Amino acid sequence: MMTMTKLKERSLLGLKDLSRGEIESILDRAAYWAAREEKLIPVLNSRFVANMFFENSTRTRFSFEMAEKRLGAQVLNFAAAASSVEKGESIYDTVKTLESMGIDAGVIRLKPVGVLQELAGKISVPLINAGDGNNEHPTQGLLDLFTMKRRFGTLQGLTVSIIGDISHSRVARSDLWALQKFGAEVKFCAPPNMQAPELDAPYVSMDEALKSDVVMMLRVQLERHETGMLKSAEEYRAQYGLTEERAAKLSRHTLIMHPAPVNRNVEIDDSVVECEQSAIFTQMSNGVPVRMAVMERALL
Numbered sequence: 606m607m608t609m610t611k612l613k614e615r616s617l618l619g620l621k622d623l624s625r626g627e628i629e630s631i632l633d634r635a636a637y638w639a640a641r642e643e644k645l646i647p648v649l650n651s652r653f654v655a656n657m658f659f660e661n662s663t664r665t666r667f668s669f670e671m672a673e674k675r676l677g678a679q680v681l682n683f684a685a686a687a688s689s690v691e692k693g694e695s696i697y698d699t700v701k702t703l704e705s706m707g708i709d710a711g712v713i714r715l716k717p718v719g720v721l722q723e724l725a726g727k728i729s730v731p732l733i734n735a736g737d738g739n740n741e742h743p744t745q746g747l748l749d750l751f752t753m754k755r756r757f758g759t760l761q762g763l764t765v766s767i768i769g770d771i772s773h774s775r776v777a778r779s780d781l782w783a784l785q786k787f788g789a790e791v792k793f794c795a796p797p798n799m800q801a802p803e804l805d806a807p808y809v810s811m812d813e814a815l816k817s818d819v820v821m822m823l824r825v826q827l828e829r830h831e832t833g834m835l836k837s838a839e840e841y842r843a844q845y846g847l848t849e850e851r852a853a854k855l856s857r858h859t860l861i862m863h864p865a866p867v868n869r870n871v872e873i874d875d876s877v878v879e880c881e882q883s884a885i886f887t888q889m890s891n892g893v894p895v896r897m898a899v900m901e902r903a904l905l
């Protein structure tokens with residue numbers, strides 16, 4: 606049985622409590638995997654990983670599966686809609702069930718905040734957070750940092766604007782907490798009802814936000830809204846959207862990012878998604894080597 610300290614070192618619950626050194630070593634290892642040309646490097650071929658998604662996902666789930674399979678791991682996939690969670694089986698019971706069957710690590714996405722921390726105290730295999738409510742999405746944060754570091758060489762002194770639905774965003778939180786450890790300057794821009802005053806970053810106007818080295822747009826998270834938060838998509842686009850007009854005025858060196866899925870023509874115009882300055886699909890490519898580094902750390 607793994608000791609609690611070892612288990613804690615191998616799990617990845619969030620970036621807030623991870624040291625700068627630990628983040629750096631994951632990013633360095635991700636760079637190593639990104640440089641490897643072979644698709645399959647089966648260093649994890651005797652390890653079993655369960656991807657347990659109690660909340661919908663396309664990108665993150667496939668990205669983890671791709672990373673695990675590139676490393677040769679045996680992968681079990683679980684989506685809540687196709688399981689007995691629908692019948693009221695608790696998240697704990699499900700994870701415990703898979704643990705009893707012998708999985709070596711679990712990747713988990715779930716809605717309620719706090720449940721993952723609780724699970725981590727009761728489960729004896731490493732757990733990787735694939736997004737827990739509006740708390741953290743550490744592998745997205747890591748792939749965002751990886752993308753910025755590759756583009757600018759360093760995170761120190763980088764100005765990063767995170768624009769949109771901050772209050773419902775786990776991506777904003779993981780990015781903020783990680784970027785601040787590296788001396789980047791994070792600013793927020795959001796409508797008053799989508800702000801998170803408890804987070805330690807200043808709010809600026811849209812004009813000001815667009816002057817940064819990185820402009821990160823967030824999806825308006827309708828599924829996490831109480832009714833009536835977004836009055837009209839057109840109005841939101843006009844005030845907070847990265848429209849074609851606004852994108853044309855960005856400095857040539859500014860990098861456009863978005864964790865996706867994108868609400869096209871709401872927070873970002875259709876034509877901007879794949880424009881030259883956009884790193885949106887690069888982020889998705891970078892997600893695979895970053896998750897390879899995270900899975901290797903959990904299992905080797």
Ligand code: NCD
Nearest residue numbers: 664665736742824864865866
């Ligand atoms: C994000 C998520 O699920 O938190 N997407 C992702 O994982 N790439 C952001 C979002 O859903 O808008």
